[in-house]
Amino acid sequence: MNRITIVCFLASYGLAFALELLQFWSGRASLRFLAWLAAAAGLLAHTLYLYSRVPPLIWQFSWMLFVAWVLAVFYLCGAIHYRRLNWGIFVLPLIVGLLGLGLLFGQPPETARGLWQEDLHELHQLWRPVHVVLILLATVGVCVGFLASLMYLIQAHRLRTKAPPGQGLKLLSLERLEAMNRRALLLAFPLLTAGMIAGMVLIARSESVGWTDPRVLGTMVLWIVFALLLFLRFAQHLRGRQVAFLTIVAFLLLLVCVVLAHPIPGVE
Amino acid sequence: MTRGGCRGLIGSMNLLAIGCSYRTTPVEVRERLAFSDEQLGRALEQLSRQLGFEAVLLSTCNRVELYAAGDGDPTDYMADFHALPRQEIRQHLYVHRGEAAIRHLFRVAASLDSLVLGEAQINGQVKKAYERALLHGSTGPVLNALFPHARQVAKRVRTETGISQGHASISSAAVDYVKEVFDHFEDKTVLVIGAGKMGTLTLKALRGLKPRRIWVTNRSPERALAIAQECRGEAILWERLDEVMAKADIVLSTTGAPQPIMTRERYARISARRTRWPVVILDIAVPRDFDPRIHDGETVLLNIDDLKSVQERTLERRRAHLIPAEQIIEQETRRFIKDWARRGNGPVIERLTREFEARRKEIVGKLFSRLNGKLDAADRQYIDKAFSLFQNQLLHGPISALKEESTSGKEQSHTLLEALRKLFRLE
Numbered sequence: 001m002n003r004i005t006i007v008c009f010l011a012s013y014g015l016a017f018a019l020e021l022l023q024f025w026s027g028r029a030s031l032r033f034l035a036w037l038a039a040a041a042g043l044l045a046h047t048l049y050l051y052s053r054v055p056p057l058i059w060q061f062s063w064m065l066f067v068a069w070v071l072a073v074f075y076l077c078g079a080i081h082y083r084r085l086n087w088g089i090f091v092l093p094l095i096v097g098l099l100g101l102g103l104l105f106g107q108p109p110e111t112a113r114g115l116w117q118e119d120l121h122e123l124h125q126l127w128r129p130v131h132v133v134l135i136l137l138a139t140v141g142v143c144v145g146f147l148a149s150l151m152y153l154i155q156a157h158r159l160r161t162k163a164p165p166g167q168g169l170k171l172l173s174l175e176r177l178e179a180m181n182r183r184a185l186l187l188a189f190p191l192l193t194a195g196m197i198a199g200m201v202l203i204a205r206s207e208s209v210g211w212t213d214p215r216v217l218g219t220m221v222l223w224i225v226f227a228l229l230l231f232l233r234f235a236q237h238l239r240g241r242q243v244a245f246l247t248i249v250a251f252l253l254l255l256v257c258v259v260l261a262h263p264i265p266g267v268e
Numbered sequence: 269m270t271r272g273g274c275r276g277l278i279g280s281m282n283l284l285a286i287g288c289s290y291r292t293t294p295v296e297v298r299e300r301l302a303f304s305d306e307q308l309g310r311a312l313e314q315l316s317r318q319l320g321f322e323a324v325l326l327s328t329c330n331r332v333e334l335y336a337a338g339d340g341d342p343t344d345y346m347a348d349f350h351a352l353p354r355q356e357i358r359q360h361l362y363v364h365r366g367e368a369a370i371r372h373l374f375r376v377a378a379s380l381d382s383l384v385l386g387e388a389q390i391n392g393q394v395k396k397a398y399e400r401a402l403l404h405g406s407t408g409p410v411l412n413a414l415f416p417h418a419r420q421v422a423k424r425v426r427t428e429t430g431i432s433q434g435h436a437s438i439s440s441a442a443v444d445y446v447k448e449v450f451d452h453f454e455d456k457t458v459l460v461i462g463a464g465k466m467g468t469l470t471l472k473a474l475r476g477l478k479p480r481r482i483w484v485t486n487r488s489p490e491r492a493l494a495i496a497q498e499c500r501g502e503a504i505l506w507e508r509l510d511e512v513m514a515k516a517d518i519v520l521s522t523t524g525a526p527q528p529i530m531t532r533e534r535y536a537r538i539s540a541r542r543t544r545w546p547v548v549i550l551d552i553a554v555p556r557d558f559d560p561r562i563h564d565g566e567t568v569l570l571n572i573d574d575l576k577s578v579q580e581r582t583l584e585r586r587r588a589h590l591i592p593a594e595q596i597i598e599q600e601t602r603r604f605i606k607d608w609a610r611r612g613n614g615p616v617i618e619r620l621t622r623e624f625e626a627r628r629k630e631i632v633g634k635l636f637s638r639l640n641g642k643l644d645a646a647d648r649q650y651i652d653k654a655f656s657l658f659q660n661q662l663l664h665g666p667i668s669a670l671k672e673e674s675t676s677g678k679e680q681s682h683t684l685l686e687a688l689r690k691l692f693r694l695e
Contacts, residue, residue, distance in 0.1 A: 157565065158448070159445075159449065159565050159568050160564065162570065162574050164441075164577075165445055165447070165448050165578070166434060166444060172451070173447060173448055174449045174450075174546055174566075175449065175450045175452075175546075176451040179451070237543050237545075239545050239566050240545055240566060
């Protein structure tokens with residue numbers, strides 16, 4: 001298992017994406033089946049890697065690996081459920097992108113310990129894992145919302161240009177995509193809020209991180225954008241396209257926050 | 269001729285396809301030649317019992333055709349049945365014989381000769397025509413072999429080519445668009461504006477989606493009520509149009525208004541009251557009822573030209589599959605002729621062998637009785653075997669030639685068959 005590297009599953013997902021693209025252009029159903037196989041192989045390698053290494057979630061590298069793993073499961077479930085849709089063309093590049101970003105961030109040093117390997121002698125030390133896990137789940141929700149929004153905008157564009165049904169990209173209906181986005185946001189917002197509260201407790205106890213720290217400010221802006229998004233969606237009946245644009249903005253903001261958030265000082 | 273008799277089996281199939289279609293004949297003539305249900309039954313019985321034909325009648329809105337097998341020429345039958353002048357009708361009819369008739373039926377059943385290429389309805393109509401003929405006992409060996417084969421051909425063309433892919437009607441194109449927008453319909457409201465005939469089929473297709481409710485509004489409340497009753501909807505007063513527009517998810521507009529009933533400004537006021545998005549508006553009225561600028565991707569406005577263009581594109585894609593479809597028709601026509609010839613040869617070969625067998629036994633029997641007492645069992649067996657060998661070698665030539673001709677699929681096999689029958693007096 002030690003011979004499995006990030007390149008193994010990154011290449012598998014990349015191959016799956018290339019096969020999905022080829023399937024879209026050629027229309028050959030067998031290519032989609034091969035794409036599933038490649039992605040499934042990637043997911044297996046990915047799972048074994050996470051299981052054997054247990055990379056510390058506190059590092060962006062590990063963070064990206066975990067989010068990409070959840071999205072890979074999401075891809076396979078979606079691809080099997082919506083066999084005729086071009087699902088992979090949207091989900092796989094995000095997985096590859098997140099893993100690529102993880103590689104850019106660099107692997108944690110060998111001395112870094114996993115989240116659950118730390119000594120949790122006292123109750124207050126639980127805040128850190130709670131904060132990390134909640135934010136991680138919120139991130140997954142935002143990623144799903146981003147994918148749904150992207151597909152929504154493309155489907156809306158197809159309808160605006162009156163593209164013939166059944167030709168070109170095969171996507172879910174506008175209504176279904178809007179529902180997917182709505183559910184993802186409704187799931188992500190409470191998780192983000194709870195994660196932020198846990199983060200605030202950590203800041204209050206920390207001597208090195210202040211309220212003006214860029215990642216703290218970035219996360220707050222992200223939360224405000226989210227709150228605004230939900231308010232506009234549910235109270236102001238904002239249209240699907242505008243909600244989709246705002247979700248994409250929230251996703252980009254999240255990426256900025258992740259880039260800004262270097263390992264919490266004191267943890268190597 | 270006796271229907272289903274020996275001659276039909278071993279001789280030429282004497283198949284004819286006589287008829288007219290939208291390609292050759294104006295609707296005014298077609299409707300005069302069309303057969304009602306009652307007429308169909310009467311005609312089939314007449315053709316089979318009085319005239320001795322195997323017969324199947326195919327009468328649809330686009331074609332009226334008689335498939336007949338037997339001796340004689342039923343070309344004028346349709347004109348005579350409807351008491352129409354033969355000369356006048358004959359100029360509109362096409363007559364296909366033998367192989368051409370087989371090919372024609374296969375093309376019709378596979379929807380290659382249809383007004384809407386690749387439409388699925390015609391195969392069902394051909395099946396129904398054959399079943400009706402079966403019911404009236406007007407089929408025989410030729411048509412009982414031909415029509416089931418035609419169904420298989422249609423299925424092969426449909427599955428092996430893309431000739432039936434996509435939806436090629438306005439109503440199905442409209443439903444396809446609606447499905448790109450909505451996922452489920454049990455909570456959706458359909459609003460029908462106007463009562464144009466154009467909308468009937470589309471409304472029927474929308475009803476198939478099982479929406480929560482259908483509202484119908486019309487300038488004439490009576491007309492609105494009539495349509496609402498027809499589609500199990502609810503009639504709404506014309507004055508409430510803006511109010512219900514703000515609540516509807518799918519709008520079908522088919523008024524005969526000379527000016528658009530929904531301007532951009534009026535729609536903007538309605539949009540401001542709307543809480544549910546998106547909305548699909550199917551404006552199939554001519555002139556159009558809705559200002560085209562309303563269309564923005566979340567208010568999906570489709571007019572008759574948009575839907576027709578989908579239909580055209582579908583047909584264009586289907587036309588690309590015509591060549592492989594025609595190749596299948598050609599292969600299947602050849603296969604049917606071969607099978608038919610093989611089926612026709614069987615009884616001749618059997619009869620020929622039986623005749624030779626009987627004569628051989630007669631001759632050998634006479635020989636044994638003359639040489640009675642001079643031959644032992646081994647001699648008798650040897651002589652019997654020698655005569656059997658001689659018989660087989662004698663028959664090998666004609667039987668092989670017949671089989672070769674029939675597998676070549678050429679019509680000459682009938683000539684050879686006739687020659688054999690005459691030469692060996694197999695009548």
